[in-house]
Amino acid sequence: VALLEVNSLSKVYPNGYEALADVSFNLQAGEFVCIIGRSGAGKSTLLRCINGLISTTTGIVRMQGRDITSLNDEQKLLLRRQIGFIFQEFNLVGRLTALQNVLTGRLGYMNNLSALLGYFNANHREKALECLGRVHMLQRATYRADNLSGGEKQRVAIARSLAQEPLLLLADEPVASLDPELSWSVMGDLRNAAKELGVSTLVNIHDIETAKHFADRIIGIAQGRILYDGLPGELSDGL
């Protein structure tokens, strides 16, 4: 079975707006797929439907063959621990160090940060440092997240999601806040880490050239519908 199977998914927001219509695709284990489309195309809605942050209207999403569209709240929390999420604006905890931010990735959602930080042992730390190393951030491990540059923050956020040992990694415009050169180096780190660890990854990205360079496969979305699903090299510029 595919790692992720999205079948006839649609999403109508409470105001009646149909943000996704009949979206179907599979993601195989270890695949690195970029989702392209203009602002408003429905890319972010798609990722949020997959990780259960918002409800789907019709259709089925399966992870490892299991329907994940009709889970209760507790099951959704467990699911989110298996799905890493990388945000455009990083979402680090500014007053914690890079290493502490990565450690928190193991827990997913948290209530009492300081109590939970006491939970980590030497193995957790070693694992977190290994993840920081994968994104070239070992030398920043003890810096407060507040004091890091944008590119460094996103690298730490990537390390945090890797430390979660996710089955699936979702990244919503991860390099949209970074300048072009930095974008490519951060995307390179993201792709290399995902490939080395065999983590299936979906990346929303609006820049087609970046998508073409890094993706195994590209899915193009416009007005909530899939217009293209195929190899980067076969994508025509007209999309």
Ligand code: ADP
């Ligand atoms: P993208 O990530 O491709 O920019 P989004 O998934 O964020 O697109 O948005 C798709 C469409 O759905 C947009 O037209 C957006 O305005 C609309 N939308 C997003 N969130 C909501 C919401 N909570 N209620 C109504 N419409 C929404």
Ligand code: ADP
């Ligand atoms: P809070 O518990 O206050 O929401 P978090 O740091 O857990 O703070 O999350 C910050 C934001 O990121 C929230 O909007 C939350 O819903 C979202 N979020 C956190 N983890 C995930 C995830 N794995 N997938 C999707 N959204 C997430």
